[in-house]
Amino acid sequence: MKAIIRSIILAVIGSLAFVSLAEAQVTVTGVISDSNRLVLPYAGVVNLTTGKRAFSDQGGFYKIAAGLNDKIVITFVGYLPDTIVATQSSGTQTINVILEPESRFLREVEVTTQYTPYQLDSIARREQYGYLLNLPNKPLAGGNTPEGAGVVFSPITRFSKKERQKRQFKENYEKMEREKYIDSRFTPVLVSRVTGLKGDSLLMFMKDNYPDYGTMRAIGNNDLLYWITDRYKAWIKK
Incomplete structure (x- = not known):
């Protein structure tokens, strides 16, 4: 009987440890700006792993929950998107993001489709x-x-x-x-x-x-x- 109880206790402890590890999260935060140090308000912040979404505020500051190794993509209209990775499993991780603007002028090469x-x-x-x-x-x-x-x-x-x-x-x-x-x-x-x-x-x-x-x-x-x-x-x- 004692052996059975011990096995149950160990199983419960292991299960709780697994749940705790699975629920471990880090708050990824930072400032989104461009190469001219101009902050980008209302930039999109998406955790590709969980599907959670957020936006930067008027000062370019963003905050989003993530797990270890979660990929987070940052987007802003007129700029190339950037992807960052959460490398912590708890606490707060600061990652400032600098986005590069897209090419000012589109290519002129004609394409063989119905679209320009x-x-x-x-x-x-x-x-x-x-x-x-x-x-x-x-x-x-x-x-x-x-x-x-x-x-x-x-x-x-x-x-x-x-x-x-x-x-x-x-x-x-x-x-x-x-x-x-x-x-x-x-x-x-x-x-x-x-x-x-x-x-x-x-x-x-x-x-x-x-x-x-x-x-x-x-x-x-x-x-x-x-x-x-x-x-x-x-x-x-x-």
Whole structure:
């Protein structure tokens, strides 16, 4: 009997030790910024092992629970994602993350599919951030009352921390998509071909004459050539 009891006790102890080890977690934290030390608010933080998600705050600070060897991916619109690994099983581990910006201008090589390079990249971005973009915005206080009609927003919906972060992310994403579309048409190769500019002069001209999204959506390819030519003539006179 004593042997049986001893076996049961050992089994229970072993089971508790296993559960304790399985539940051991570390709080991974740090600051997310870019190579210019600009903090990145509302960056996505996803524990690929557990599926848990978080966001950095307005100061770029993030915090997420993880287990030993859990992989955590950091994403921010317009930047290349980065993956970090939790190397502790408990306590707090500080890992500051520096993200590198994506190439400013998309490739111009034509692809043998029904999509343009911009469309392919846009589809890939949509798949990457779809889990967040598909989340509906929480309703405002007042039911269907239009925003701006004197309503008081609910402090636990629109102005909750997560709701603010989600809405800010969507705004950043929309802005990035517009810039990506502009960059897919207003490219260094095209502008250089039209103006003959190269190097720093080309980059300076493109910066000084960066078109707006509405213009790029409204004009065709031939009109774009004329638009660049007119801007170039005015630019060289300065």
